[in-house]
Amino acid sequence: MENPVRKSLLMWLALSPLVIIILFPFAVMISTAVKPHLEVMAYPPTWLPTEIRWQNFADMWEAARIGPAVFNSIWVSIAATILCLIVAIPAAYATARMEFRGLKLFRQFLLVTQMLSPIVLVLGIFRLMAKMGMVDKLPALVLAYVAFNLAFSVWMLQAYFQTIPRELEEAAKLDGASSFQRLWLVFLPLATPAIGITAVFIFIYCWNEFVLAMTLLRTPDYNTLTLQVFSLVGGRYQIEWEQVMAATLVASVPVAAIFAILQRYLVSGLTVGAVK
Amino acid sequence: MSRAATQSGTNLGRASTPYLLILPAILFSFWIIGYPIYDLAGMSLRQVNRFGLTAGFNDFNNYSRLFSHQLFIGCLIRTLVWTVCVVGGTVILSVPIALILNEKFYGRQLARVIIMLPWAVSLTMMGIVWRWSLNGQSGMVNATLYQFGLLKAPIEWLATAGTAFPILIGVGILVSVPFTVTVFLGGLSSLPSDIFEAAKIDGADGWQRFRHLTMPLLRPFLNLVLVLNFIYVFNSFPLIWVMTQGDPANSTDILVTWLYKLAFRYGELGMASALSVVMFLILLALTITYAMLAMRNERST
Numbered sequence: 001m002e003n004p005v006r007k008s009l010l011m012w013l014a015l016s017p018l019v020i021i022i023l024f025p026f027a028v029m030i031s032t033a034v035k036p037h038l039e040v041m042a043y044p045p046t047w048l049p050t051e052i053r054w055q056n057f058a059d060m061w062e063a064a065r066i067g068p069a070v071f072n073s074i075w076v077s078i079a080a081t082i083l084c085l086i087v088a089i090p091a092a093y094a095t096a097r098m099e100f101r102g103l104k105l106f107r108q109f110l111l112v113t114q115m116l117s118p119i120v121l122v123l124g125i126f127r128l129m130a131k132m133g134m135v136d137k138l139p140a141l142v143l144a145y146v147a148f149n150l151a152f153s154v155w156m157l158q159a160y161f162q163t164i165p166r167e168l169e170e171a172a173k174l175d176g177a178s179s180f181q182r183l184w185l186v187f188l189p190l191a192t193p194a195i196g197i198t199a200v201f202i203f204i205y206c207w208n209e210f211v212l213a214m215t216l217l218r219t220p221d222y223n224t225l226t227l228q229v230f231s232l233v234g235g236r237y238q239i240e241w242e243q244v245m246a247a248t249l250v251a252s253v254p255v256a257a258i259f260a261i262l263q264r265y266l267v268s269g270l271t272v273g274a275v276k
Numbered sequence: 277m278s279r280a281a282t283q284s285g286t287n288l289g290r291a292s293t294p295y296l297l298i299l300p301a302i303l304f305s306f307w308i309i310g311y312p313i314y315d316l317a318g319m320s321l322r323q324v325n326r327f328g329l330t331a332g333f334n335d336f337n338n339y340s341r342l343f344s345h346q347l348f349i350g351c352l353i354r355t356l357v358w359t360v361c362v363v364g365g366t367v368i369l370s371v372p373i374a375l376i377l378n379e380k381f382y383g384r385q386l387a388r389v390i391i392m393l394p395w396a397v398s399l400t401m402m403g404i405v406w407r408w409s410l411n412g413q414s415g416m417v418n419a420t421l422y423q424f425g426l427l428k429a430p431i432e433w434l435a436t437a438g439t440a441f442p443i444l445i446g447v448g449i450l451v452s453v454p455f456t457v458t459v460f461l462g463g464l465s466s467l468p469s470d471i472f473e474a475a476k477i478d479g480a481d482g483w484q485r486f487r488h489l490t491m492p493l494l495r496p497f498l499n500l501v502l503v504l505n506f507i508y509v510f511n512s513f514p515l516i517w518v519m520t521q522g523d524p525a526n527s528t529d530i531l532v533t534w535l536y537k538l539a540f541r542y543g544e545l546g547m548a549s550a551l552s553v554v555m556f557l558i559l560l561a562l563t564i565t566y567a568m569l570a571m572r573n574e575r576s577t
Contacts, residue, residue, distance in 0.1 A: 004380075004381070004382065005382070007379070007381050008381040008382035008383065011376050011379060011381040011384075011387075012381075012383065012387070014372075014376055015373070015376060015387055015391075018369070018373065018391070018453070019387070019390055019391075021450060022390055022391065022393055022394055022450065023390065023393075024409065024416075025402065025405040025406060025409060026393070027416075028405055028408065028409045028416045029405055031416070032408065040414060041413075041414055042414065043413050043414060043430075044418075044419050044422060045414045045415070045416060045419045046419070047416070047419075086300075087300045087301050087304055088301060090296075090297035090298070090300065090301075091297055091298040091300070091301035093297060094293070094294040094297035094298050095298070098293065098294040098297075100291070100294040100295065102295075103294075106298055106302075108567065109302070109305070111563060111567060112560065112563060113305050113309050115507050115559045115560070115562070115563045116309060116556070116559065117507070117508070117511035117513075119511050119513045119532045119535070119536070120511060120532070120535075120552055120555045120556055120559070121309065121312045121313060121316065121552065121556075122535075122536065122539065123312075123316060123535075123539040123540075123545065123548050123549060123552060124311070124312025124313065124315045124316040124319075124549075124552065125308070125312045126539075127312070127315055127319075127328060128308070128311055128312050128315065130328075143308055144308055146304060146308070147304055147305060147307070147308030147309050148308075148309070150301055150304060150305060151305075154301060204396065207398070208397075208398030208399070208400065208401075209398075210398065210399070210400045210513070210514040210517075210518075211513050211514065211536075215540065226398055226400045226401070229400070229401065229404065230400055230404065230518060233404055233407070233518075234518075241408055241414070244404065244408070245405070245408065248401045248404055248405055251398070251401055252396075252397040252398075252401050255396045255397065255398075256393055256396045256397055258396070259392060259393070259395070259396035260389045260392075260393075260396075263388065263389055263392055266458075267392075267458050267461060267462060268462070
């Protein structure tokens with residue numbers, strides 16, 4: 001009927017302006033990250049460097065102290081993801097499987113916490129953490145990240161949980177499995193993909209978060225990666241852009257890769273959550 | 277509900293199970309989100325010094341100072357412009373993109389990955405890279421425009437009052453498109469294909485099918501996208517903070533960036549808490565409207 005090659009060309013042509021604008025910053029990242037310093041500052045600048053300076057990456061890692069920041073980001077994100085799942089999974093199970101007085105209220109409560117972004121409450125959160133003596137401590141970030149991801153996580157998980165047929169658990173019950181066994185051996189294995197996708201979303205949120213990290217952390221040694229890269233451009237007269245771009249590349253590529261690989265699952269996962 | 281009630285009559289232990297399961301989530305939210313709201317509300321009504329020590333009630337002085345501040349109206353209007361333009365632009369762009377990505381063509385998977393990319397990269401990183409790209413002297417935006425003969429003299433995009441805010445809006449749209457396209461794609465894939473076949477057989481052309489079938493069926497997804505984007509964009513801080521910090525001369529400040537400055541730069545804790553409360557109420561009103569709309573939809577279907 002239609003020529004598939006012609007159609008594909010048309011589709012790509014229609015998408016091309018957006019594709020170019022989306023890829024533009026990535027091209028800038030790569031181009032600047034491997035340029036010698038003098039060429040970075042040259043006017044007019046060019047896309048291609050005369051020599052490729054891999055040394056920028058080593059300089060960035062040392063001078064911009066990216067290593068410790070990567071470590072901080074990893075541990076905060078993993079801790080927050082695990083803690084958030086520990087709190088969210090039981091709540092999601094209850095909302096998906098049980099009927100109880102106040103279920104609707106609980107859902108509305110989730111909706112309200114979902115709409116709040118940290119920035120609106122940042123002053124209050126800072127005061128709370130100060131009161132608990134947790135300013136400039138990474139666990140403060142973990143707690144805050146858990147709280148701000150709970151509503152989303154419960155919402156996502158319960159949408160999935162509802163799609164898991166009850167009959168399987170009921171069959172296990174007839175076979176004499178205890179409620180704990182049913183949960184641990186039947187339900188949770190079936191729910192693993194959902195839990196995994198939710199975990200990826202929480203992890204990416206924590207990895208990318210900026211406002212709370214900027215507000216709650218004081219000592220540069222504790223900076224998360226996002227904050228550390230920002231501190232390289234915020235309030236400095238001399239910005240080593242080739243190092244900064246090398247750092248943004250290092251901060252972006254792993255997450256972008258995870259995203260690209262899992263894209264299909266993330267999309268279908270989010271849709272299950274969204275339709276509900 | 278009735279089943280739960282009879283169960284609770286016969287077996288108290290089992291009836292309390294759901295509450296035990298949701299209890300940690302509730303406690304956590306009250307602790308980290310609820311208490312700050314309570315604290316901000318209290319602080320907004322009291323006299324506060326720059327170290328956060330509160331004194332007695334001050335007759336809504338924080339609110340009256342906030343509303344009469346010379347920057348308040350400007351920030352409020354810019355927040356509105358910012359939110360409406362970014363959300364509107366995002367939705368208008370996302371519908372056709374989702375329709376294209378829903379077609380079968382060579383390289384569709386790659387196209388999807390590219391379109392989703394900005395979503396994975398943090399707003400902070402996007403802001404930093406765009407700030408560098410838009411640099412007047414060494415930025416690649418000027419260099420590229422220059423190469424194509426579209427520019428004669430370099431433009432300081434972010435340091436010029438006339439261009440900074442529109443540029444921010446453009447970048448804002450760019451980073452909001454991936455999420456929005458994703459939701460629409462999910463919506464499109466959930467549409468029943470048989471009615472489209474039927475419409476085709478009945479002679480409806482592409483535009484008619486889009487107007488009378490696709491759009492109405494996408495309606496719930498459109499609502500969802502509008503509300504969520506509104507909340508995200510209204511609260512969007514990192515992009516503006518990284519690219520301009522509200523400069524030049526507060527011309528790109530929206531409420532969230534101004535709030536941060538009031539709280540952590542100028543030490544105006546009273547006004548900052550009042551502004552937090554105002555923004556909280558705006559968001560709450562919006563969420564309630566959304567919940568009511570969603571409930572009405574549920575009842576009508």
